[in-house]
Amino acid sequence: MAKNTTYYVCSQCTYQTIKWLGCCPECKEWNTFTEQTTHTSFGSSLQAKSAGNKSPTLHMQSLSTISTTSRPRMYSGIQEWDSVVGGGLMPDSLVVLTGDPGIGKSTLLLQICNALARAYKVYYFSTEESLLQVKIRADRLACTQEKLLFSDNAYLDAIMTTCESAKPDIVVIDSIQNCYQQSSQAFPGTVNHLRESTFQLMRLAKEKHITVIMTGHITKEGIIAGPKTLEHMVDAVFYLQGDDRLHIRMLRAVKNRFGTIDELGFFQMGGQGLEQVPDINAELIKSASQSPGSVLISELEGSRALLLELQALVVPSKLAMPQRVISGIDQKQVVLIAAILEKYLHIKLSTFDIFLKVSGGFKIKSSSVDMGIALALLSSYFQQPVPGPSLCIGEINLTGKIQPINYVNTYIKEAERFGINTLLVSYDQKIDTKNCRKRGFKSVYDLLSLFDEK
The missing domain is CATH 3.40.50.300 (P-loop containing nucleotide triphosphate hydrolases)
Structure with missing residues (x-):
């Protein structure tokens, strides 16, 4: 005797239910349930038990008897x-x-x-x-x-x-x-x-x-x-x-x-x-430019320090709710940096449209690019390029203070290889280099010294 059973399965987490649901209670995704049908035969499990078949006894062995050198990668x-x-x-x-x-x-x-x-x-x-x-x-x-x-x-x-x-x-x-x-x-x-x-x-x-x-x-x-x-x-x-x-x-x-x-x-x-x-950096850095709104940042991916160009465009908005179009960086991170600049530098970025992107299609996740975001926004706002060639590395906290980051020497070594001789970092950042000039900043207010506000 057979019977068809219909149920619904979430395509994301495989959660099963007997009726269709709009939102999966397990993974919280919407419109992921698909209908599935199984053909079950009653008595099949009972017949298997009555047959008296037993599972084979498993052979156990010590890991010390297994060679890892016989089959290398x-x-x-x-x-x-x-x-x-x-x-x-x-x-x-x-x-x-x-x-x-x-x-x-x-x-x-x-x-x-x-x-x-x-x-x-x-x-x-x-x-x-x-x-x-x-x-x-x-x-x-x-x-x-x-x-x-x-x-x-x-x-x-x-x-x-x-x-x-x-x-x-x-x-x-x-x-x-x-x-x-x-x-x-x-x-x-x-x-x-x-x-x-x-x-x-x-x-x-x-x-x-x-x-x-x-x-x-x-x-x-x-x-x-x-x-x-x-x-x-x-x-x-x-x-x-x-x-x-x-x-x-x-x-x-x-x-x-x-x-x-x-x-x-x-x-x-x-x-x-x-x-x-x-040498991916050789391909990435050759397209970088020293124009208003453009800064050079670095992101650590595994053992590599990638040199990336960050581009920003800040223009007066004609909309009731100014646009925030961000690519390659978490939008919340950019909005946070813009809010810090508006709070401590009294720049009304809330009335401007902000467009920001990372060249090359890369996605940035670390907070070490906070200062690069701030400088890109200020550079576009004042219509003045950041003095260069320079590399921007630093984290900004909610009080506007610029903090040092880890693994900075890895970034510096890659920057030196391409002739970048100026490091825009936290005032408290300790660096180990003789070929690059350090320019330290204590807070976002100090960043204004890079631009001629006149």
Whole structure:
């Protein structure tokens, strides 16, 4: 006797309910519930119990008997990739590479597979493109390794059977959303399908000792498509992001069980695919200008100090509620700095439209750019450039005092490399340099000394 059961699942956190809800009570997201149907057979569990089948006894072993040197990390030789994944791919891991459509996921993955195929047996399953389309891309990228084998079959059961018998070192699924299973009634790309497919690939990686890389789509909010449990099931999640105007691509780890999530890898899209950019600051700083509203700031990403241009435009507003258009920085942080300037410098920024952006499409999260935000706003307000070349580093508290920051010598070392000889920092900031001149400020009021108010 069988019965169909209908229930609703949140696409973000997989919370289940028997009726549709507008807002998920677990993750508080709106309009995320999708209808699911299961085919249950009464008495099946009773038959399984009556059969008297027992689970096998598990073999337990000490960790001291397991060798970590017999299967080292898988190095591709592409330094920007290897550093982000933690020094090479970990054997038996399940990895997701995601990003916007057209950002270059398949291109990067094909280049990485070609590099890994020098030492490993790699199977590449293209579920979105035909072998002819993959061949055209491979020819453009000069991917000619014989150990790199391809298939355009999207049938996951066949993929599993092939990999279990051939036992390749690395398996690539591009992409997981297009795979399908005959044993599953879920439509490809749905919540249940993604969960089931990921579980099957996780079993393949752990039981058969195969490293699995799969690409995934992202939603309009910029998060990986599918239930949130997918990120918990896999070992690592890497995002490929970028700014089309600079053709720069950033590889960022948002989860990595076997490495840090602070490192960034940089690539540049060219005619031969994605090329490594080991010196990203050389690309970023060449477009910087010493014009009103423009200042140079620095953000620490992993072990790298990025030199970024911060641009501000402050103009009188004709609206009842002046605009605040911010890109690359938390809007609340900019509004806070503007309020501090208005409070202690008596500048009516509340009557001005404020536009502010970070060049290169980067996102700033640290408070070390507070002084850079303040100087960019003042520079645009007074229509005078900040004396330079100079680097602005400092945190501003609610009383208007400029405070020192940590790791300042890392910023200084990168600034010296590009001939930036002036540091605009807190008066109390201790620095270790002989090539840069320190100009210290105690409060936001002291920043006015940089501008001719006449």
